[in-house]
Amino acid sequence: MRRLLAFTLLLSLLVGCQSKEGTSPDSTTDQKQPEIELKYPIPVAATVGMVADLVKNVGREYVNVTQIMGSGVDPHMHKASRDDVQTIMNADLVFYSGLMLEGKMADTLIKVSRNKPVFAVTELIDEKTLLEPEDFNGHYDPHVWMDVAAWSQCVDAVKDALSQVDPKHADVYQKNAAEYKKELEQLHQYGLKTMQSIPEASRTLITSHDAFNYFGRAYGLDVQGVQGISTESEAGLKRINQLVDMLVKKNIKAVFVESSVSKKNITALIDGAKAQGHDIIIGGELFSDAMGEAGTYEGTYTGMLDHNFTTVARALGGTAPEKGMQGKLTR
Incomplete structure (x- = not known):
């Protein structure tokens, strides 16, 4: 099972190592996340709305999530502003999508990962699930959330990350994750039914x-x-x-x-x-x-x-x- 290591992953984003042959989307080393002293609700920064929503549903009352990119913002083009950097610095944890979605924020996330835990929610997605379009230069398509069943795999990545940082409430995160995955399964079935119509x-x-x-x-x-x-x-x-x-x-x-x-x-x-x-x-x-x-x-x-x-x-x-x-x- 792949474990997230933010520095290695983000470095791979910069040098273009996310290829189908010989490497996985999230490279693995033995680097540990920085330790933090928790306060509740845990201040969390999340890059895009889809990621923020995952953390809110799994963390619930134990997290206070600030979303960096709001409605209508294109993450492919977004560069971290001074306010964005301040939001990240004020957080104890940072979650992002990964798979190069936030490529222009890579430098900022690399620097932050040296001082606080930074997690990619796509870290546990089975590589067989990922698409690699011919015109994307060997990289994976980052828009995984468009397949509800595939995006549901990200729930476990968030659950594991929160449990790693806050083991005292691991059972709660496990319960919340299970409930949210049931909601996502209903959504997936609705999608299948409506598209088949x-x-x-x-x-x-x-x-x-x-x-x-x-x-x-x-x-x-x-x-x-x-x-x-x-x-x-x-x-x-x-x-x-x-x-x-x-x-x-x-x-x-x-x-x-x-x-x-x-x-x-x-x-x-x-x-x-x-x-x-x-x-x-x-x-x-x-x-x-x-x-x-x-x-x-x-x-x-x-x-x-x-x-x-x-x-x-x-x-x-x-x-x-x-x-x-x-x-x-x-x-």
Whole structure:
């Protein structure tokens, strides 16, 4: 079983060692995490909303989680600000996703890991579960949370990390983790049911960038992104023309924008299809690299995926309750 060692992992992010052959996503050495004197609730910093939500659900009353990147923030492009660094320094523990999602924060996380525990939640995911797209230079696709069953494996990484740092409450973290995994299993089953309700000929999901590959694999959709996995890549005219031709040929009626990515490429697709006499609508806004607003149902991981499942199913001709799995959707 792989154990997290933040310095080694983050160094591998910088030198590009996350390859399929000969190395695992999280390299292993005998380096120990720095020891800390705990105070409750434990101050925790988490990079993105999906990670923060994991820690909140496992730690509950024993943690106070501060999320670094808020709603609508693109983690691929985010560089640590002075306030971000202060948030990290004020925390006793730091959690991040890993798999190069927060690549521009690598330097900051390396420095912090010398003085306090830093954990990647993806450390325990089975490598066989990870996708390695051809155009991603030997690295794994970091958008694992789009497959609820795969992301559920991250619950144990958080549970183990909190238990390691706070063994006094290990039994509580174990119980909380088990309860949360049951919730995630219900969410996964909802995703399977709603996506299977879409007519087979309509199961094509076109979005701004390739954040939905795990989503497509898990729930049976052909996923096409205008940009590559990282939003740093620019969409070329050739790629846009290819997708326009696909839209027309397959008579696809809806495409989707993302809450944390510019809409300009999706607009180009719609305009290109219209020029060929094919009208397309925006089927809705999906959450990809960031969740909804804090304090809302969509601002939780369950709400984020419930929204995506429900929005995609209804736009592509499937069946899903208007307010989602739990009747809580607000948008």
